[in-house]
Amino acid sequence: MSARFVVGKVLGAAATLAFVVVFNFFLFRIVSGDPVATLFRGRNLTDAQRDRLTQEFGLDGSIWEQFFRYLEQTVQLNFGRSYTTNQPVVGEIWEAAPATIALVGVSAILAMALGLVAGVVSAWHRGTWKDTSLTSGSMVTWSMPDFWLGMLLLTWLAVGLGLFPTGGISDPGAGGGFSGLLDQVHHMALPALTLTLAYFGEYALVMRSSLLDTMREDYLVLARAKGLRDVEVRNRHAVRNALLPSVTLIAINFGFVLSGAIAVETVFSWPGLGLLTYDSIRGPDLPMLQGLFLFFSASVILFNLAAELVYPVLDPRVRR
Amino acid sequence: MSVPALISPRRLAWSRRGRALRVAWTDLRRTRTGIAGLLVLALFALIAIFAPLIANEEALSAVNAVDNPRYAAPSEFPPIGTDNLGRPVWDQIVFGARISLLVGLAATAIAMVIGTLVGVCAGFFGGWVDAVLGRLSEWFLVIPFIPLAIVLAAILGPSLRNIIFVIGITSWSVTALVIRSQVLTLKQRLYVERSRALGASGAHVMARHILPGVMPLVLANTTLTVPIAILSETTLAFLGLGDPQQISWGSMLDDAFAAGALSAEAWWYYVPPGVCVVLVVLSFSLVGRALETILDPRLRDRRR
Numbered sequence: 001m002s003a004r005f006v007v008g009k010v011l012g013a014a015a016t017l018a019f020v021v022v023f024n025f026f027l028f029r030i031v032s033g034d035p036v037a038t039l040f041r042g043r044n045l046t047d048a049q050r051d052r053l054t055q056e057f058g059l060d061g062s063i064w065e066q067f068f069r070y071l072e073q074t075v076q077l078n079f080g081r082s083y084t085t086n087q088p089v090v091g092e093i094w095e096a097a098p099a100t101i102a103l104v105g106v107s108a109i110l111a112m113a114l115g116l117v118a119g120v121v122s123a124w125h126r127g128t129w130k131d132t133s134l135t136s137g138s139m140v141t142w143s144m145p146d147f148w149l150g151m152l153l154l155t156w157l158a159v160g161l162g163l164f165p166t167g168g169i170s171d172p173g174a175g176g177g178f179s180g181l182l183d184q185v186h187h188m189a190l191p192a193l194t195l196t197l198a199y200f201g202e203y204a205l206v207m208r209s210s211l212l213d214t215m216r217e218d219y220l221v222l223a224r225a226k227g228l229r230d231v232e233v234r235n236r237h238a239v240r241n242a243l244l245p246s247v248t249l250i251a252i253n254f255g256f257v258l259s260g261a262i263a264v265e266t267v268f269s270w271p272g273l274g275l276l277t278y279d280s281i282r283g284p285d286l287p288m289l290q291g292l293f294l295f296f297s298a299s300v301i302l303f304n305l306a307a308e309l310v311y312p313v314l315d316p317r318v319r320r
Numbered sequence: 321m322s323v324p325a326l327i328s329p330r331r332l333a334w335s336r337r338g339r340a341l342r343v344a345w346t347d348l349r350r351t352r353t354g355i356a357g358l359l360v361l362a363l364f365a366l367i368a369i370f371a372p373l374i375a376n377e378e379a380l381s382a383v384n385a386v387d388n389p390r391y392a393a394p395s396e397f398p399p400i401g402t403d404n405l406g407r408p409v410w411d412q413i414v415f416g417a418r419i420s421l422l423v424g425l426a427a428t429a430i431a432m433v434i435g436t437l438v439g440v441c442a443g444f445f446g447g448w449v450d451a452v453l454g455r456l457s458e459w460f461l462v463i464p465f466i467p468l469a470i471v472l473a474a475i476l477g478p479s480l481r482n483i484i485f486v487i488g489i490t491s492w493s494v495t496a497l498v499i500r501s502q503v504l505t506l507k508q509r510l511y512v513e514r515s516r517a518l519g520a521s522g523a524h525v526m527a528r529h530i531l532p533g534v535m536p537l538v539l540a541n542t543t544l545t546v547p548i549a550i551l552s553e554t555t556l557a558f559l560g561l562g563d564p565q566q567i568s569w570g571s572m573l574d575d576a577f578a579a580g581a582l583s584a585e586a587w588w589y590y591v592p593p594g595v596c597v598v599l600v601v602l603s604f605s606l607v608g609r610a611l612e613t614i615l616d617p618r619l620r621d622r623r624r
Contacts (some may be wrong), residue, residue, distance in 0.1 A: 139602060147573070151582060159585060259466050289470060290471060
């Protein structure tokens, strides 16, 4: 992997990020006319309040002045203060992020493992009942709104059978140490199960079609002709090569799944970025929503970059 | 000696397209999943169109439901029971179908127009147009959709028009990229070259050769975008960004969740809307995959 390739990819990602930052600026200004009036429709504002809000939104001065002030603040990671708590947006996002990253990380890894195995099984046994049931199962879970799946699991396993807590991240009375950790795992089980089921279908379908493509390659015929056992042909020759598209998909998805958990976190009142987003919509708490938007975008771009950089390491064929 | 009947080139082109369409239809009928999807979709289309005949719109407002029992189970209040305000779930499902399908189809229409325009222009003109439009499509591809839609919907305010606009404006990029690559191959075809050599203008080539060439692809992409648009509507409505005046399947789930139907174990309130979403989304993707397979025979081996 040449340095030029890496620099090119990093610059591309930086350009995308810059576009998102600029886009975020104009997003706020596409509101026709006076954003302050539009956002506080129906509410009476005194002139003093209006001036204060205009200043707070950074809407005073010419558009260029506004733009450069915005850029300066963004570089300093200053996205303003939340309307509801009056705390800096960055701090709130920082506090909520670990819960989301833990939940999404666990679910994404589980979904990946299950999805890849399911994809391999259904491709290797194409046309059998195993394939049919796994493929239709993947398509059905893909078609479900993820939060609705969460609602079903919540009522069945938590409300109905009482196996799991109905929400939150820990019991107030839970102690520290190992029992505290166990309590958090117990709380995470249902939202993690929901997200795992919701993501698993896509991985399974991609792995299946990629393995089916690989299965037509000549080197598999050769491997069989050498007299290798079926398992060896599958694991050492077919799966290894078919993994590549799935790995890319997984890396790219890691960024997307962070924001995909918004509605699911809401269902389980999991105190992460999703619940923060949900609470901010009610206001609407615009500085918070914009900060979250930038955060989610940046994470997608970073994971995308990581995927592009890792890909040539995994696949010598695209190495330049 | 028989002289072949003179047909105008336009008639010839249309008769060819008609034949291609019939072949595609025959192929589609052979795929069991595609036809099953079409039947389910037809059923939901009928429900949405004839909603006033099979359900009562008046029953949707809480004022007319004060005499009904609250959270009545299906056995007490056929066919599906009532919600926390006593409104019958059946009427909400039927009229919700209208809004959910309308948002899904209208948003997809917007996405297809933008995607086709961007894709055709990028592929056809090449050069800096392609560079700018290609970059733009890639940007929209990496920007996480739900947070963007949330910010847009929060700024614009919740209304049916805005939600359609927000979903449409954020879901065109895949289509644009697919169309662009198709245009690139179409441009190399001999009939395009011939047309150019005969002095056809760029506009003529685009309208007569390129656009008809990408239309089948647009159709397949439409059936694959509608399910995503419907899922997006469901999520956005659940997050409280739907039109407060209109009932959709997503807003039903939002209402059910907010009203505590989960702890009340009133499954007849929150299960049916989700089942409808799954059926419609699944059917659209089945039809879309079947169409894709017909258009791209290379996929055939993979899908079956």
